[in-house]
Amino acid sequence: MTEPVLETRNLSKRFGALTASDDISIDLRAGEIHAVIGPNGAGKTTLIHQICGELRPDAGEIRLLGQDVTRLGTAARARAGLGRTFQVSALAMEDTVLQNAVLGALGASGRPWGFWRPVLNDRALRTRAQEALHRVGLDEMMAAPCAALSHGQRRQLEVAVALTLQPRAFIMDEPMAGLGTEGSKRLTGLLDGLRAQAPILLVEHDMDAVFALADRISVLVYGRVIATGRVDEIRANPEVRQAYLGEDA
Amino acid sequence: MIAERHVNLALVLGLIVVPSWALAADEPFTITLATRAVILALAAVGLNIALGIGGLVSLGHAAFFGIGGYVMGILAYHAQTFTPLDLGAFSIAGTKAMPVIWLAAIVLSAFVAAVIGALSLRTSGVYFIMITLAFGQMFYYFAVSWRSYGGADGMSIYVRNSFPGLDTLVPIQFFALCLVLLGLVLYLNARLVRSRFGLALDAARQVPLRVRTVGLDPLRLKLAAFVLSGAVTGLAGALYADLNRFVSPAMFSWQFSGEIMVLVILGGTGRLFGPVLGAVVFVALEHFLGGLTDFWQIYLGIILLLIVLFARGGIIGLLCGKRGLHD
Known part of the structure; x- marks a missing residue:
């Protein structure tokens, strides 16, 4: 298999007693949209901050295009190929x-x-x-x-x-947040076309958008990835349903 | 609302017409006042690059003003006493030539701004204000105790320095020289605002995170702005010393740092001509209110308070409304 465009290896970050990232290993492959979902406080934003260089992980490694970027600052990572959008513009x-x-x-x-x-x-x-x-x-x-x-x-x-x-990889932090149905639909179409250009790591709350767009989904709960897989696998996963999606999803 | 360029044009015309009138009416003191306004404007234009575009609230810009002043004072002192200026490894002769003095003032204040900036920009907010203030005070106390060049008394330069082709002792000629320099710096400033650097610096003030995210380093941009800013204020210091033919530690005082900040805020922070308008209004108030009462600064204080409370864009903001995006 070809090397992933972006990957985190055993990423951990603690704030005092709170473990915001607990041994997170996820990867982003060429041509895909990989969605990261999880309840509020699951550590999604902390994960993004570490990937983009705003926060230093306590342990673990971040690799972009096979290069270790864990020690680089935000600007250097942008130059290395990360294109980020923000939750709050x-x-x-x-x-x-x-x-x-x-x-x-x-x-x-x-x-x-x-x-x-x-x-x-x-x-x-x-x-x-x-x-x-x-x-x-x-x-x-x-x-x-x-x-x-x-x-x-x-x-x-x-x-x-x-x-x-x-960029070589897009990192998008809740791009759909606060959008109406129309806006959400429009942006979904836009992102759908972007994956051919560069893969997207998509943190998103809007489940319709996630299920419409994602090739793979990782579910984050209390800083831990409890499941990663294709959309149908995640939908069917009992642990995910209990933790996040609710029984009727 | 008035278009900002009309205000700017009126200012330029005023700075040409009033001294011309004073020349015709034989009122040399008015020309001296106008020269003072132009030089203070130049100092404030310098500060505005850091404060207005870069968002750097420096309370230590008197350091650069004073460096410019002392560069002029020291070079001229050695020229008028025919003693060499000993720089340790080698010594140089003093000079009375303004272009040389200006160049030295610009280079030295830029260098000091690079050092102060590199250390101060590690902090932000109120700490940045305090650390720049502390650097300014360091220079002040150094000048006070520097006996070779007058110490606390300062020193007089008996004859104004020279500029090729001009008689700088004629007030209107020195005024014209200062006005041309101000115009030149304003032109460069206007180019800078629209340049690559200007766009990046302005964004670094508004959203540093965005600037990092597109792969640029906001701190380096701000440091460059601080250096340019210090260089311009240093040039103004050299002119100011030449206007008064006198340099003293007062040029390094934190009150002066505050004063040029007042000029910028009064006129309009971040506006190209804001510092110029601020300086003109300030000198006019100082002259007219100062003639009425010794406590004129109380009234200046009230005006400043009103501006800060009700007209965030300064006088230009009051006249022209919110900033036009392409100005």
């Missing part, structure tokens, strides 16, 4: 939609040390940003201030900024 609210996307392209270029030429006139960066915005359907909103976007549009912009990085 982390966008430059005073800037326009285009500026936010150009920032992504600028980060990907690795050359922020230009003091003279206007960044928005840089054709390469602009093209890259516009392509990403087109992909998520925000063409019309390019000149709008980010603060004027609806909640759903901010979610789309989050994905667009991640796209400008042309």
Whole structure:
């Protein structure tokens, strides 16, 4: 079997008496959407923070494209190929939609040390940003201030900024949170098309979206992965049903 | 609401018309006041790069202002006494040439800003304010005890330094020189805001996490902003010393750090011309209110309080509304 794009090996993180990550080993393979589900407080966000470099694990290892990135900071991991979206949008609210996307392209270029030429006139960066915005359907909103976007549009912009990085793996923290049925459907379609470009590690509460999108699912309870498998396996797993899905799922 | 560029244009015109009028009416003191406003504006433009774009609340910018002042004072002192300036391994001659003095002031204050910034940026919030304040005070007390260059009394430079082709002792000529420098720095600042660095730095102020997530290091961006900021304020210090033909430890005082921060906030934090408007208003208030009462700073305080409470964008924010995104 080919090597996974992203994997965690025996990842552990404790906060005092609380074990937020308990020996977590999951992997993300090329072309798939791997959903991580679990009840509130299961340690999903802690896991993401460790994968993206905001938190150091106490033990274990994180590998991206076969390279150990456990000691790298957030910025270095982004450069190594992680494209992340946030649960609570982390966008430059005073800037326009285009500026936010150009920032992504600028980060990907690795050359922020230009003091003279206007960044928005840089054709390469602009093209890259516009392509990403087109992909998520925000063409019309390019000149709008980010603060004027609806909640759903901010979610789309989050994905667009991640796209400008042309990442090797997407890490998405509850992209559907707070979206209505319409928005959720739209984003589901978008993510569905993204997996061919780079696999997605998807932390999500919206079960309809998870069952529609995921190739595999891992279930996290009290910091431990209690099951990993295909959608039908997870649906059928008695332990998962008891811990999380409820008997009638 | 007035367009921000109209306010900016009015400011530029005012800074040309008023001194021209003063020249015609033979009011050299007004020209000196205008020069003071322009130099303070330059110092505040420097601070605005760190404070307004980078979000770095530095209460130690007097350090750079003072360094600029002392660079001018020391070089000119050695030139006027015909003594070499001993730098340990080698010694250099003093100079009265402004371009050389400016260059030295810019380089040295940038270097010191890099050191102070690298140490201070490990902290944030109130700790950043305190540590920059502490660095500023360190320079202040050093200057006070530096006997060779006047100690607490400061030192006088009897003749203003020279600029090729100009007679800098003529007030309007020195004013014009300062105004051109301010214009040049503002132009560079405007380019910077729209550049790659400007976009990344502005985002680093708003959401550092986002900047890290796209693979950039917000701390390095902020450090670069701090260095540029210190260099500009250092240049202003050299001009200020030349205006007064006098340098003293007061240039290093934390009150001065506070004063230029007041200029920025008064005019409009993060606005290109905010510091300029702030400096003009400040010098005008100082002159007119100061003529009425010795306690004019109380009224300045009240005005500042009102601005901070009711007009977060400073006077420019009050006149022009929220920041236009492409300005």
